[in-house]
Amino acid sequence: MEYSIFMVLNADKISQQCLPKHVAIIMDGNGRWAQAKNRPRVYGHKKGVDAVRQSVQFCTKLKIESLTLFAFSSENWHRPEDEVSTLMELFLYVLSKEVKKLHKNNVKLTIIGDLSRFSEALRSKVDAAHQLTANNTGLQLNVAANYGGRWDMTNAAKQIAKQVATGALNPDDITEQDLAAHMSMHDQAEPDLLIRTGGDLRISNFLLWQAAYAELYFTDTLWPDFNEAAFADAIACYVARERRFGCTGEQIKQLLAET
Numbered sequence: 001m002e003y004s005i006f007m008v009l010n011a012d013k014i015s016q017q018c019l020p021k022h023v024a025i026i027m028d029g030n031g032r033w034a035q036a037k038n039r040p041r042v043y044g045h046k047k048g049v050d051a052v053r054q055s056v057q058f059c060t061k062l063k064i065e066s067l068t069l070f071a072f073s074s075e076n077w078h079r080p081e082d083e084v085s086t087l088m089e090l091f092l093y094v095l096s097k098e099v100k101k102l103h104k105n106n107v108k109l110t111i112i113g114d115l116s117r118f119s120e121a122l123r124s125k126v127d128a129a130h131q132l133t134a135n136n137t138g139l140q141l142n143v144a145a146n147y148g149g150r151w152d153m154t155n156a157a158k159q160i161a162k163q164v165a166t167g168a169l170n171p172d173d174i175t176e177q178d179l180a181a182h183m184s185m186h187d188q189a190e191p192d193l194l195i196r197t198g199g200d201l202r203i204s205n206f207l208l209w210q211a212a213y214a215e216l217y218f219t220d221t222l223w224p225d226f227n228e229a230a231f232a233d234a235i236a237c238y239v240a241r242e243r244r245f246g247c248t249g250e251q252i253k254q255l256l257a258e259t
Contacts, residue, residue: 018239019235021064021066021189022065022188023059023066023068023192023195024067024193024195024214025055025068025197026194026196026197026203026204026206027051027070027226028196028197028198028222028223029198029199030047030223031044031045032044032198032222033047033048033223042083044223045087045090047224048224049090049094051223051227053098054227054231055069056102056105057228058232059139060107060139062235064139066139066140066141066191067139067140067142068142068143069141069142069144070144071143072091072113072144072147073146073147073204073205073206075204076146077146088118088119092122092125095125096125099129099132102129102141103136106136107133107136107141108141109143110140110143110185111126111143112143112147112184113146113148113151113184114146114147115146118145140188142184142185144184144206147184147206148205148206149205149206149209152184152207152209153179156179156183156209157179159182160182179209183209185210190210190214191207191210192214192215193214194206194207194214194216195217195219195231196217196219197221197222197223197226198221198223199218199219199220201218203216215238217234219233
């Protein structure tokens with residue numbers, strides 16, 4: 001069966017089994033969106049918050065389990081100082097303003113990444129947001145801030161190295177599962193669908209381990225313009241694909257027939 005945008009927008013017409021459990025998004029294009037309107041880049045970042053709200057609402061509507069948003073990479077510190085400063089202020093403002101709404105809608109919020117470089121005020125807001133939403137059972141919203149896939153894997157390797165150093169783990173016994181257990185979001189399903197807005201065709205050091213088998217979807221739509229219809233287009237494309245995980249198409253069909 002082919003799935004149209006209309007069917008995705010009308011969630012009751014699509015099987016839950018066909019939908020991704022975990023969607024990850026590289027939110028790109030805020031600055032270019034603003035520049036096209038002769039506005040400063042920071043204006044685009046502020047408008048991008050509206051697209052975040054719409055994405056959270058859409059995932060809740062489709063009963064998607066997890067949504068991970070790439071908000072600030074470890075490489076973004078190299079951007080102009082005033083832009084970075086504004087991004088930090090915006091992050092603090094959004095956490096202060098939005099977390100109660102998320103909690104009211106049963107959303108569990110987790111910030112992933114190296115938070116040590118953030119201000120004490122921002123880290124305090126992050127801790128408060130985690131505590132407030134910790135027991136919520138709806139959408140799991142992960143926001144990657146000062147995050148990089150290489151950092152994530154390096155951090156996991158350090159944790160395993162400590163176990164080896166204390167004799168708790170034999171190096172010859174280390175498995176993929178051991179490494180995965182120390183990665184960000186290890187307690188969640190791995191991303192099924194990774195979306196990048198803004199037209200670039202790369203994943204920019206995002207979820208290098210977790211997205212190993214994710215379906216990739218690239219769109220020219222700039223992040224502030226990524227509305228429900230654009231998200232539905234990505235979902236419709238996803239459900240039309242055949243995920244094989246190294247198997248043949250015939251093997252997948254046989255497995256599906258047996259379930």
